[in-house]
Structure formats: C-alpha cells, structure tokens
C-alpha cells in the first residue's frame with residue numbers, strides 16, 4: 001500500500017509504503033480507509049519511508065537513514081513546556097471544544113485535552129494521521145485520550161460541519177527558532193511527509209468564516225497569516241495570534 005505525500009509539489013509520487021499494516025492493525029486501517037481518502041496506489045515501489053510495526057508500535061522507518069531508530073508517536077512521555085500556558089490562554093478560558101485543524105503528531109491536541117478541552121484533531125497527511133492514531137491508541141491516560149477525536153481529512157472539508165468554540169491552526173512554517181523549540185526529528189519528519197502548508201492563509205480565511213475565535217501559532221518573528229490580528233500571546237520563540245470575528249466580520 002502506498003500513500004502519496006500531501007502538500008508537496010510532487011504529491012502524486014509515492015513517499016510512504018505500508019508494511020504489515022492491514023494485517024496488524026485492521027481496526028486502524030479500516031478507520032483510516034473509511035474516514036479518509038487514503039490513497040492506495042499499488043504495491044511494491046521502493047519508497048523512502050515505510051510504516052511498519054516495531055515492538056507493537058506503528059513506526060516510520062526512514063530507509064535513507066538506516067541507523068536512526070524507527071520513529072513512533074509517544075504522547076505519554078511528552079512533558080509540558082514550562083512557563084505560562086500561552087496556548088491555553090490564546091484558546092480562551094471559556095472554551096470547551098476546540099478544532100485542531102492541523103493536528104500533526106498531536107502535541108498540541110493532547111496539551112489541550114489534558115486541560116479538559118474536547119478536541120477534534122484533523123490531519124490530512126495519512127501517514128502522520130496513522131502514526132498519531134497509533135500513539136493515541138497506546139496512551140495510558142484514557143481520560144485524556146477520550147477527549148480527542150482524530151479524523152484524517154483536509155480540514156477545509158470539515159470546518160463548519162462541527163460546533164466548536166475555537167479553531168486552532170498550526171501550519172508548517174520555516175523558522176530557526178522553531179527547529180530549536182520542538183523535537184527536531186518529529187518536525188523534520190512531519191515536513192518530509194506533509195511538505196509545506198502553502199494553503200495556510202486560505203485555511204485561516206475559511207476558519208474565520210466558520211468560527212468566532214481562531215488561534216494561529218506562528219514563529220515569534222514570522223508575519224501574521226492575516227493582518228488583522230485581534231491580539232497575540234507572545235512567548236520566547238512562538239506567538240499565538242488570535243482572530244475574533246462576528247459573522248465573518250472582524251470584531
């Protein structure tokens with residue numbers, strides 16, 4: 001089974017193949033196939049990445065880096081970042097339901113779920129969604145896991161179909177600071193798998209039409225995705241831009 005990369009100019013080319021996936025995790029496979037546009041492009045080509053099981057975890061094997069350990073998503077071990085909880089503040093104290101429209105490997109979704117929010121996590125890259133689904137399925141803290149619903153889809157097809165107090169966007173962006181502030185390997189792999197999120201401004205525009213409050217994570221020195229930021233929460237390396245609209249009109 002072969003999954004093409006998303007968001008890249010060579011999106012038609014297979015990047016990831018899946019070994020033992022259907023047999024070892026039929027539920028996960030069925031769910032992804034049912035809920036997503038999982039692209040199956042035939043079997044057998046020599047792809048750079050392979051999704052495979054190691055020690056009962058779904059892993060991403062990089063065949064160009066044979067000495068590195070297979071990558072898996074571990075959501076239990078992630079320590080909370082110290083300092084003020086800027087993401088929680090940006091989401092807003094009254095919020096209960098959040099749509100994380102760019103879920104990636106789920107750090108932010110889990111962070112919010114740990115703070116009691118119900119999170120709809122949307123990830124369009126099938127390989128990333130599969131790794132995240134597997135990480136969620138292994139989470140020890142079941143109460144946190146139950147607060148997160150993962151859907152593998154392009155968020156532009158789902159925004160507006162679900163109620164939420166806030167939509168949260170963390171699109172891929174270039175930043176030397178960001179490389180320091182996140183686990184480098186997860187970042188690099190996410191970028192390899194998903195490519196650049198060149199359509200991020202369109203996603204923001206759509207989110208703003210559908211939800212009153214939209215939060216966008218940016219590198220501290222990056223320009224905002226749209227000019228009319230209502231207010232921002234600034235950290236040392238990242239910034240959370242908050243957009244507040246009333247019926248599509250900036251507040």
Ligand SMILES: C[S@@+](CC[C@H](N)C(=O)[O-])C[C@H]1O[C@@H](n2cnc3c(N)ncnc32)[C@H](O)[C@@H]1O
Pocket residue numbers: 006101102103104105106107108109122123124125128153154155156170171172173190194197203
């Ligand atoms: C920087 S990562 C997000 C990291 C995430 N906040 C975390 O805590 O791990 C950006 C992710 O958003 C996904 N993405 C970008 N645009 C999307 C869209 N329109 N719909 C769904 N996923 C999207 C990309 O595939 C990529 O995995």
